[in-house]
Amino acid sequence: MSRFALRAARSPELYLLVLLAATLVWFSANNPFFGTSANFTGLAAGAAVLGVAAMGVTVALAAGAIDFSIAGTIALSGVVAAWLDTRVGGVVAILGALAVAVLVGIVNGTVVTRFGINPFIATLATAGTLRGLAFLVAGSSAGIVIEDGPIVTIGQHEIVGIPVPIVMFAVIAVLGWALLAHTPAGRALLAVGGNPEAARLSGIGVAGAQRWAYLASAGAAGVAGILLAGRTGSGLPQAAAGQELLVYSAVILGGTSLWGGRATVIGSVLGILFVETLRNGLVLERVSPYWQTILQGVFLVAAVWLVRQQQLGRDPVWLAQRIARRRRSPQVEAP
Amino acid sequence: MTAEPSTPIGRPEPAGGGGLALIGRLAAAPLARLAAAYLLLAAVFAIAADHFLTTDNFLNIGRATAVFGIAALGLTVALIAGALDVSFGAVMSVCGILAAERIAAGDGAAAAVAVALAVGVGLGLVNGLLTAVLRLDALIVTLGTFSIFGGWAFLHTNGAPTPASDDAFARIGRGETLGIPTPVVIMIAIALVLAVVLRWTGFGQRCYLVGDNPRAATLVGIRAAWVRAAALAISGLTAAIAGVVMVANAGVANAGEGERQLLNAIAAVVIGGTALAGGSGLIVGTLLGIAVLGTIDNGLNLLGVSSTWQDVLKGVIVVFALVLDRIRRRDA
Numbered sequence: 049m050s051r052f053a054l055r056a057a058r059s060p061e062l063y064l065l066v067l068l069a070a071t072l073v074w075f076s077a078n079n080p081f082f083g084t085s086a087n088f089t090g091l092a093a094g095a096a097v098l099g100v101a102a103m104g105v106t107v108a109l110a111a112g113a114i115d116f117s118i119a120g121t122i123a124l125s126g127v128v129a130a131w132l133d134t135r136v137g138g139v140v141a142i143l144g145a146l147a148v149a150v151l152v153g154i155v156n157g158t159v160v161t162r163f164g165i166n167p168f169i170a171t172l173a174t175a176g177t178l179r180g181l182a183f184l185v186a187g188s189s190a191g192i193v194i195e196d197g198p199i200v201t202i203g204q205h206e207i208v209g210i211p212v213p214i215v216m217f218a219v220i221a222v223l224g225w226a227l228l229a230h231t232p233a234g235r236a237l238l239a240v241g242g243n244p245e246a247a248r249l250s251g252i253g254v255a256g257a258q259r260w261a262y263l264a265s266a267g268a269a270g271v272a273g274i275l276l277a278g279r280t281g282s283g284l285p286q287a288a289a290g291q292e293l294l295v296y297s298a299v300i301l302g303g304t305s306l307w308g309g310r311a312t313v314i315g316s317v318l319g320i321l322f323v324e325t326l327r328n329g330l331v332l333e334r335v336s337p338y339w340q341t342i343l344q345g346v347f348l349v350a351a352v353w354l355v356r357q358q359q360l361g362r363d364p365v366w367l368a369q370r371i372a373r374r375r376r377s378p379q380v381e382a383p
Numbered sequence: 384m385t386a387e388p389s390t391p392i393g394r395p396e397p398a399g400g401g402g403l404a405l406i407g408r409l410a411a412a413p414l415a416r417l418a419a420a421y422l423l424l425a426a427v428f429a430i431a432a433d434h435f436l437t438t439d440n441f442l443n444i445g446r447a448t449a450v451f452g453i454a455a456l457g458l459t460v461a462l463i464a465g466a467l468d469v470s471f472g473a474v475m476s477v478c479g480i481l482a483a484e485r486i487a488a489g490d491g492a493a494a495a496v497a498v499a500l501a502v503g504v505g506l507g508l509v510n511g512l513l514t515a516v517l518r519l520d521a522l523i524v525t526l527g528t529f530s531i532f533g534g535w536a537f538l539h540t541n542g543a544p545t546p547a548s549d550d551a552f553a554r555i556g557r558g559e560t561l562g563i564p565t566p567v568v569i570m571i572a573i574a575l576v577l578a579v580v581l582r583w584t585g586f587g588q589r590c591y592l593v594g595d596n597p598r599a600a601t602l603v604g605i606r607a608a609w610v611r612a613a614a615l616a617i618s619g620l621t622a623a624i625a626g627v628v629m630v631a632n633a634g635v636a637n638a639g640e641g642e643r644q645l646l647n648a649i650a651a652v653v654i655g656g657t658a659l660a661g662g663s664g665l666i667v668g669t670l671l672g673i674a675v676l677g678t679i680d681n682g683l684n685l686l687g688v689s690s691t692w693q694d695v696l697k698g699v700i701v702v703f704a705l706v707l708d709r710i711r712r713r714d715a
Contacts, residue, residue, distance in 0.1 A: 177698030185384035345530025
């Protein structure tokens with residue numbers, strides 16, 4: 049096998065692509081509505097919202113910055129956008145919601161890097177605060193309705209036949225990919241996540257990089273919140289509740305490490321498409337939504353386990369080689 | 384509850400130093416400062432709110448904290464052994480629902496409690512086995528099982544409440560023992576047992592060692608993975624007890640109810656000084672953490688702060704407490 053083919057066969061993205069294709073084929077064969085273009089467009093537009101958040105998570109995880117407050121940020125940014133929209137208009141609302149998200153990123157980054165609080169606990173705590181703030185701004189759990197305007201345009205309209213959320217997802221994905229794969233800043237993030245001490249010794253500011261990482265994940269969650277508000281036509285304080293788990297499962301499934309140093313934007317895109325396809329197919333098959341919660345947990349554990357196996361060099365190529373070796377010399381351990 | 388703070392990491396310190404050294408050590412102990420901070424907090428509420436300093440109110444605080452407090456106690460053991468268990472909220476829901484179903488089937492309180500506790504230990508062992516066999520971090524495994532157990536609770540009940548009306552069962556959640564609310568008595572009893580286990584049994588010492596330095600523990604012949612699995616089983620057991628108390632108190636079991644206790648319980652453990660990295664922590668600390676969180680909730684209630692604002696403030700206070708704790712340790 050050529051070196052390129054070997055590398056391709058060892059990439060987690062390939063497995064995910066196969067898994068995604070198999071899911072698509074399975075649901076297309078089983079459900080006549082699944083394969084329609086209307087369903088695919090809806091599926092992709094829905095995936096785009098969480099996909100944008102997943103891009104931020106991917107970039108943040110590159111630097112080892114775990115941020116469990118993204119769902120809270122999505123809700124707060126959506127509610128703030130809706131609140132400002134009814135008072136001062138759409139453009140200011142979008143900017144205001146983004147500013148709130150940036151502020152969240154700064155707070156998370158400061159708490160984690162300046163005070164060295166465990167990021168999981170720190171962002172779990174801020175998540176509660178953000179969710180509470182979203183309810184405060186919304187006034188009630190009914191949310192705030194958004195009239196036609198820039199926010200609804202972003203959420204529901206199309207550019208050359210493609211829904212705007214998908215276009216934005218694509219643009220942000222390309223930016224994220226370029227950042228991580230082709231810029232010194234991206235390499236610095238990965239270096240900090242992979243080995244903070246080595247990064248420090250080679251002159252990279254570890255705390256600074258992680259602060260940017262928290263800014264990226266909160267900023268992307270803010271954009272996702274605005275998109276979601278636009279799509280649903282309202283700012284809901286309970287928006288995206290529990291979806292941080294879905295996003296993290298998808299990102300880790302794609303091959304990004306939860307502990308930093310390894311991040312793949314392409315893997316995250318495929319991961320989000322996979323979990324959303326699965327969700328869409330299960331809904332069409334009328335499987336209880338609670339099954340999706342269960343599957344999410346299974347996929348999270350399975351994905352982390354697979355990534356771990358791969359780090360140990362135990363991938364399908366290794367397995368194939370091992371089986372081939374066994375076949376070639378079956379008598380090695382003869383008595 | 385008085386002499387414990389002198390050993391902040393929970394292992395017997397080498398002998399030495401006289402009475403003066405003991406006082407110095409006590410003043411330097413994080414738990415002594417936490418207790419002082421608690422008294423300050425209580426004093427503020429006592430001045431600001433009329434009914435704060437009454438026996439009834441303190442019994443109220445106890446009643447309100449017992450559910451997440453009981454879960455936090457087992458969580459402390461798991462965390463000391465280096466296993467952060469975030470699935471306990473879902474375990475609470477599952478066990479509460481199963482207990483309620485036994486009651487509805489007419490099996491009586493004893494059978495209901497037995498089923499719930501057995502399932503709780505079982506789910507804790509599932510966490511432990513997955514952690515040991517897959518060689519994964521407990522946080523990842525329990526994040527996954529959090530979804531799996533919690534999803535199952537919804538799937539099983541279809542999101543509908545399960546009533547649990549039985550007098551004997553209700554007494555677990557609403558009754559009084561020796562004039563003290565039964566949930567509080569249960570919490571104190573569990574705290575005593577776990578404190579003794581951690582301090583005076585070989586298993587307890589192994590928990591500290593495994594959490595502190597798993598490699599060293601392995602080198603001296605301790606099976607780190609199995610100690611962690613046992614600690615996770617204890618966390619599952621206390622989660623089940625917390626679930627039973629929760630359902631007995633409410634008279635009805637709902638999927639998703641236990642998950643709401645997640646932040647409270649973890650915050651109580653962490654504020655109580657148990658390190659997230661494992662290897663150090665005390666049951667007394669967690670009790671103080673429980674008291675702090677319960678008092679904050681109670682005080683804000685008495686001052687008429689809305690529940691939404693309480694959600695907002697809770698996160699801020701937890702982060703603030705963690706930051707303070709961090710600064711304190713850096714100074715030390």
